Each structure stands twice: as structure tokens, then as C-alpha cells.
Amino acid sequence: MRTAEELRDKKQLYFDDVSVGQQLPPLVIGPLTPTHLFRWSAAIENWHRIHYDQSFAIYHEGLPNVLAQGSWKQSILPRYLKDLCLPDGWPWKVTFQHRAMIVPGDTVTVWGTVTNKFEEEGMGFVELDVGMRLQYDVESCPGKATIVLPLKNGKPIPYPFVPPKKLATK
């Protein structure tokens, strides 16, 4: 886990400093407990019992335990990308699929590996394979992401971020 001070003082990762194949610093979360899952359910008012009612999850739904929410995973990946880009880059987009279940006791390693990089309109676009790997080396949330990093001596990444026309999806 990263601390508030580490995030406050985060040094910029520049486009010039990444290369294809590079593994970016991971974020390790866990071991998760039922209380972590319950806290997320309460935070977003997701009352599905499979996430906090162990008897219901096991005896009614036939699950191995209460399950981490897909919405939690969906929030952790952008958070990881945000951390990578701080302070002046942009975590533009991420796609992912839900695969292996995450249950209490699991430790999650959020990871990213550079697969491609290119410049567009003076900004550095870095494509990544990303995921959330469990402690027994099973991937729970494989996906792809694009982050935008500044070039050394280049222009700042604009905020709000507007994708270059060539890359825009909408």
C-alpha cells in the first residue's frame, strides 16, 4: 500500500523513461478480510448479500465464501493508473474483464506492463497490459490501459484531458 506522503511527494514518471516490456511498480493490497468487502458494499450501497453475508453466499448461492465486488476491482484499477501518472500525467482509459473470484484471505497485486508507446500532439501515450493477480498466481482482472505521460521538456498534459482527434472515441 502507498501512504499519503508517498502520493504527495510522488515523482513524475516521464514518457521518455518507459520502454516496451517494462514492468511498472505494482500495488499490493491485502490480505483482504470480510470487513474490507463489507466496507465497500456500504460505501456504494451495494446490498447484494454475496458480498457480506457469508451464510447466504455459501449455503444459498453455493459460493466458496463472500466475494469481492466487481465494482471494487473496477475502482482499484483506475486508482492504480492514477497513482502511476501522478502528479501530471493522465490515466486515460482502461478495459478489463472479471475472471477469478477474489475472496477474504486473498492478497491482490495490481500490475502493469508496457506494451506500446507513441507520441501524439506532443503527449506520450503508453499502452499497458494490466491486471490484478492473486497470491497463487491466478489473474483476476486482466485488461489493457492507456495512460498519458508528459515528455521531458515537453508540454504539460492538458486538464481537463481531451484526447487527440486521431485517438478520440467520442
Place this chain on the structure above:
Amino acid sequence: MSQAGTSGESALTPEVKGVIGATGEKIEASLPWGVEREGLRIFTQAIMDPDPRYWDDDFAKTTKYGQIITPPIYCTYLGRRARPGSEDPVTRAFEENPESDGIGGVRTPEEKGGLPDVPTSLKRILNAGNEIEVRQYPKIGDHIFSQARYSNIRESVAKDGARMLIVTTETTYTNQDGAVLCILRASQIRR
């Protein structure tokens, strides 16, 4: 409604094609008081993100954002919250079914902002993956609006020969100025 699946008939019927592009009403996702600190604190602690950009005003002023921001996709969760004065969804769920899984009171397509049902006999729904595109972070006091549409529906064939539909719903989140904050594209398999 078509009887697709293993019949060999295409699941992508004219009726299904007819809902591609269907757009729901633009609704306010945030509560009447907009984005506020306490909800932000609860959310960021639940994702275990201690970033001072979410709570330290003095530090936030020194960042490129100039003020407190929220996590990248915070706005996508605001619409799940029960609005004050509305029927209690938890009580409703268990009144309707004492064995409820707890989500019996979730929004239905008939409710505000929802999309029409996809007219297909394929009832089983599986998550096929999501895409999140982030343009801007919401800030304290913002009012967040959401609008959903079926951006694409295509047919696919499973290994067992069954025909499936891949339904992609695109939800765009904007602020009170109409600026796009985040776009969520959620795909479901119907089989």
C-alpha cells in the same frame, strides 16, 4: 420476440437492431447537494487510497487541479445511492422476497434514466467486460449527470454453437456545465 439461442436463427433480429442507439433520459446521479466531502472520505477509504488530493485543501491548491478532486470513476457510483425520501430499497427487497439476495430493490428499466429491455429470448446475462474512459475529475460541489445508451449490440457464436448477443451500454457522466467527466462502457453477454 425472437427465439434465438441454439435454434440456428440469428439472435441479432431487426427488433434487437432497433434498440441500438436507444438513449435513456439524462438524470442527475448525484444527490441534491452534489459531490460532498463525507461521501468522498467513505469512498476513498473503501478503496484504500490515502491520496491527499482527496482531503488536504492546502495541498490540493498546489496541484494542477487547484482544488480537492475525487477518484477517477467516483461519479459512476453516485447514482446507486438511495435518494432521501425515496422508498427504502432494502426494506422493499425483503418485503417482496424474504429470501432476497439483497438487490431486489435495484433500479429497473422502467425507472428514470433506464433503457428499454433488449427484445430477445436470451435471458442469461454474463459480464463481458468494461471500459472506463476518464476525462476530468469531479470536484466538491459538482452536480453529476448520467445518460445511458445502447452503443452497440453484436452477435457472437459460442463454442457449443449457441448464438449470443454482446450488448454494450455506454453511460456518459457530465457535470453541471455539460463537461464530460467519465464514460463507462459495460458489455454483457446475453445467451
